[in-house]
Amino acid sequence: MQKPSIPKGTRDFSAEEMAKRNYIFNTVKEVYRLYGFQQIETPAMENLSTLMGKYGEEGDKLLFKVLNSGDFLSDVSLQEVEQKLLGKLTTKMCEKGLRYDLTVPFARFVVMHRDKISFPFKRYQIQPVWRADRPQKGRYREFYQCDADVVGSDSLLNEVELVQIIDEVFRRLKINVCIKINNRKILSGIAEVIGEPDKITDITVAIDKFEKIGLEKVNEELASKGIAVAAIETLQPIMQLKGNNNEKLEALKEILSTSQTGLKGIEELSFIFKYIKQLNISTTVELDLTLARGLNYYTGAIFEVKALDVEIGSITGGGRYDNLTGVFGMPDVSGVGISFGADRIYDVLNQLELYPEDAACSTQVLFVNFGENETGYCLPLLQQLRANGISTEIYPEAAKLKQQMGYADNKKVPYVVIVGENEMNENKLTLKNMITGEQQLIDKSDLLSFVSK
RNA sequence: GUGAUCAUAGCUCAGUUGGUUAGAGCGUCGGAUUGUGGUUCCGAAGGUCGCGGGUUCGAGCCCCGUUUUUCACCCCA
Numbered sequence: 001m002q003k004p005s006i007p008k009g010t011r012d013f014s015a016e017e018m019a020k021r022n023y024i025f026n027t028v029k030e031v032y033r034l035y036g037f038q039q040i041e042t043p044a045m046e047n048l049s050t051l052m053g054k055y056g057e058e059g060d061k062l063l064f065k066v067l068n069s070g071d072f073l074s075d076v077s078l079q080e081v082e083q084k085l086l087g088k089l090t091t092k093m094c095e096k097g098l099r100y101d102l103t104v105p106f107a108r109f110v111v112m113h114r115d116k117i118s119f120p121f122k123r124y125q126i127q128p129v130w131r132a133d134r135p136q137k138g139r140y141r142e143f144y145q146c147d148a149d150v151v152g153s154d155s156l157l158n159e160v161e162l163v164q165i166i167d168e169v170f171r172r173l174k175i176n177v178c179i180k181i182n183n184r185k186i187l188s189g190i191a192e193v194i195g196e197p198d199k200i201t202d203i204t205v206a207i208d209k210f211e212k213i214g215l216e217k218v219n220e221e222l223a224s225k226g227i228a229v230a231a232i233e234t235l236q237p238i239m240q241l242k243g244n245n246n247e248k249l250e251a252l253k254e255i256l257s258t259s260q261t262g263l264k265g266i267e268e269l270s271f272i273f274k275y276i277k278q279l280n281i282s283t284t285v286e287l288d289l290t291l292a293r294g295l296n297y298y299t300g301a302i303f304e305v306k307a308l309d310v311e312i313g314s315i316t317g318g319g320r321y322d323n324l325t326g327v328f329g330m331p332d333v334s335g336v337g338i339s340f341g342a343d344r345i346y347d348v349l350n351q352l353e354l355y356p357e358d359a360a361c362s363t364q365v366l367f368v369n370f371g372e373n374e375t376g377y378c379l380p381l382l383q384q385l386r387a388n389g390i391s392t393e394i395y396p397e398a399a400k401l402k403q404q405m406g407y408a409d410n411k412k413v414p415y416v417v418i419v420g421e422n423e424m425n426e427n428k429l430t431l432k433n434m435i436t437g438e439q440q441l442i443d444k445s446d447l448l449s450f451v452s453k
Numbered sequence: 454g455u456g457a458u459c460a461u462a463g464c465u466c467a468g469u470u471g472g473u474u475a476g477a478g479c480g481u482c483g484g485a486u487u488g489u490g491g492u493u494c495c496g497a498a499g500g501u502c503g504c505g506g507g508u509u510c511g512a513g514c515c516c517c518g519u520u521u522u523u524c525a526c527c528c529c530a
Contacts, residue, residue, distance in 0.1 A: 003503085008521075058528055061454080101530090129530090134454085136524060143530065205528095293529095317530070341530040370488085405490035420488065434490070 009133070009141025015362070020355055021346060024173070025126055028146045028340050031168045035161055037124040037148050042105040044128075048090075048097045054104045054327065062131045064141075065094040098130040102147040103324075103337065110151055111328040119152030119333075126342075138312055138344050149337030151324060156268055158336045159301045159320065160275040166305055166316060166338065167283040173345070174354050176308040177315070180288040183269050184298050184319070186252065189262015190238055190289075193255060194231040203227065204292035207239060211290060215239065238289060245273050245287045252289075268300060297321045303338060307348050315344045365451050366413045367394040368404050370420050377424050378417070381447060388448060408434060415451050 006012065013021060029039070045066055052060055075092040099105050102125045110117060126146045135141055148165065150158045163179060170177045184204075191200040202225040206218050218239070222232050238255060241248050249266055256262030269287065276285050293302050300320030307315055318338030325333045349355055365385055367378045378394055385392040395404045401418075408416050418430040423441070431450055432439035442450060 005521080056528095058454095062528085131529080133529075135522095136526095139529075145530070313530070315530080339530075344530065368489085400487080401489055402486080403490095407490085409490040416490085418488070422488090430488090432489075437489095437491085439489085 007141065009135035009139075011140065011142070019362075020349065021342065023355065024340075024342050024345055024349070025144075025146065027172050028169055028342075029124070029126065031165055031172065032124040032148050034168075035122070035148075035165055037122045040106075040109065040123050040125055041127060042099070042102070042109055042125070044098055044130075045096045046099055046105055046108070048095055050108050050328075051097050051100055051104060055100055059100060062133050063100055064098040064130045064132050065090055066096040066098065067094055068096075099127075100131060101129050102127060102145050102339070103149070106147070106149060107325045107335075108328055110333070111325050111330045114330065120150050120158075121152055122148070122150050124148040138347060140343060144342040146340040146342055147337055148339075149335050151335040152333055153336075154334050156271045156301075157275075159268075159272050160279075162303065162318060162336065162338050163272070163276055163281065163285060164279065166303070167281045169340065170283065170305070173349065175315075175345070175348055175352070177283055177305050178308055179283055179285045180291045180304045180306065181269070181272070181285060182288055182291040182302050183265035184300055184302060185261045185265030185268065186256070186289070187265075187292060189256040189259035189265060190235070192259045192262065194234040196227055196231045199225065199227055203235075207235075207290045208292035210239060241289060245285075248287050248289070249273075265300075272301065293317060293319065297324070299323075301336070310348045310351050312344055312348060314341070315348060316340045362391060363393050363411055363413045364390045365392045365415045365417060366404075366408045366411075367392070367417045368401060368419070369395040369398045371398045374419050374421075374424065378419055381417070381429070381444065385448065385451065388452065390448075390451060417447070 032039075048063070048065065051063055055062070072093045076089060080088050080092075106123065106125065110121065124147060126144065128142050128144050130142050133139065133141060148162070150161075163181075166177075166179055187204050188197070188200055191197050191203050196203065203222065206221040206225065209221070210218050215236075219232055222235070223229070238252075241251055243251070249270055252266055253263070256266065273285070273287075288304075291302060291304055293304065298319040299322040302319035303317060304314045305316035316338060318336070320334065320336040322334045323331060324335040325331075367382060369375060375394065382392045382394055395407060405416065414434055416432045416434055418432060418439075423429050426441075427444055428441050429444055429447065430439055431442050431447065
């Protein structure tokens with residue numbers, strides 16, 4: 001006998017866990033719908049050519065590849081195997097891979113269906129993605145993303161709406177969060193001003209760690225990437241800018257006065273903050289210059305959401321990316337989007353015990369099974385309850401009553417109906433309330449009113 | 454990819470310096486109670502001590518390898 005197991009970094013979800021997860025998905029879906037987003041789905045597998053090279057060198061390594069069916073060695077030469085030319089071998093043995101995120105497949109979707117899509121296109125997508133990463137806290141090899149993106153619109157109104165969506169979702173979930181916002185153009189401007197415009201990626205990756213590892217370590221990392229000492233020094237006051245959002249933006253205008261790109265970024269953020277102020281959004285929205293986000297395709301605004309009451313990484317992120325579909329031959333289409341990290345939100349809700357009570361229970365009424373005659377008497381009653389929206393079941397076998405009651409108890413069924421010979425003769429039934437333990441003999445026709453409260 | 458760490462019943466975990474027949478709680482099943490669950494009492498089933506090799510008279514315990522768990526780094530949600 002072999003012990004069953006599941007692959008590293010994957011999870012089963014129990015009935016109870018699914019109830020909780022669906023609570024999150026449904027909340028996010030409902031808010032997306034309210035803002036006019038439409039749902040799409042794409043396949044779990046994409047052609048490897050669609051995925052490769054879109055997530056950088058690291059990303060390519062983390063792609064799950066799907067072995068060709070049939071004779072997958074047909075194109076492979078002995079020499080390639082002996083020399084372990086892994087790159088060549090995988091392209092010959094695998095032509096498909098599991099999706100790594102929802103954004104790239106979406107870009108592919110837009111390009112393939114551009115004839116049927118009217119722009120701007122607002123889509124949302126809630127599906128699992130896979131990464132061959134080493135699992136650790138809050139990190140899995142299979143996890144869900146809940147993306148919403150607008151493509152084909154440069155308007156900053158989209159950014160404002162996304163902030164509203166974030167605010168709305170977390171208000172509904174009762175999680176206290178802080179929305180951090182920054183702009184890639186400002187980061188580019190900073191890189192220009194300190195005289196290291198080519199090192200923009202290294203700089204953003206380093207300062208993104210500011211909150212986690214502190215100023216000193218960031219400086220060390222910057223130095224190790226070959227950033228000039230003078231440049232690092234110019235960077236210090238910028239990283240530690242104090243004050244409210246407007247004060248920060250004013251200070252930045254001075255600092256970035258020589259950078260056209262930087263000033264454009266400031267203008268964009270000012271627009272967004274202006275509307276957020278008018279809309280009275282209750283969540284704190286903070287300009288955080290150390291927010292960079294690893295993904296390199298962002299070109300404008302970038303967002304990140306942190307839970308205030310739980311120590312966990314970001315639970316939502318997003319941003320603006322110009323030229324999303326360029327790699328697939330459809331230039332000049334800009335997109336902006338966000339992604340809720342459902343698995344981390346799940347952990348937050350669990351730790352804070354914020355799930356509503358009714359997320360757990362399923363069956364409302366269980367009918368005890370005493371045999372054929374009694375079943376015939378009960379089935380129409382089940383039908384009637386179900387027609388009235390009450391989830392109802394009858395125990396499938398005429399097992400011992402003790403066992404049937406135990407089943408109801410385990411499943412937390414609040415009402416049990418007992419019908420035996422006595423009840424049938426009187427055209428009645430016994431209704432037991434499993435919470436109080438009380439039971440009473442009632443008229444068949446009164447059942448619905450008793451259990452529908 | 455780098456560095457740690459864990460693995461004993463379905464689950465959570467004990468198990469002394471290497472010493473006879475590996476234990477507990479929970480859960481499951483049966484009974485006390487053949488028409489009454491959640492409480493109580495009695496009883497039972499359930500183990501290749503992750504896997505493979507080694508040291509030893511003797512290994513759950515020591516050594517090596519491997520897989521798995523968890524965690525940190527890289528990167529990321």
